[in-house]
Amino acid sequence: GAVKAAMEGHAESFVGKIAKEIRGAIQGATSEEEAIMLNVKNSINRISENELLKPLLLKNWLLILGAHYDLQTGKVDFSIKS
Known part of the structure; x- marks a missing residue:
């Protein structure tokens, strides 16, 4: 869906935002x-960098x-895997 649209440059509406x-x-x-795998890995990395989630990740309270x-x-x- 969104990855294919991004690859082809046809992103509109909500998909266009991402x-x-x-x-x-x-x-x-x-x-x-x-492309799908790279997008998922990027999403994992971006979520992992969230300041509210970092402490939970470091304590292994969140995966x-x-x-x-x-x-x-x-x-x-x-x-x-990221």
Whole structure:
């Protein structure tokens, strides 16, 4: 969805608001799959940098997981690491 729109430059409405962020995260990606993984990793990193969450992460009271929901199969891949 949003990653593909960002790759193709067709982002409008709500997707348009996040497409700029996604484009920055997926620079250099050679496939949609790679772009998706780069976007998820970027999201994990951005959330991990949140000042309110950092103390919880450092104490291992919070774990941030990245996932990819495949629109075609309906499967969720939680194997993405930052």
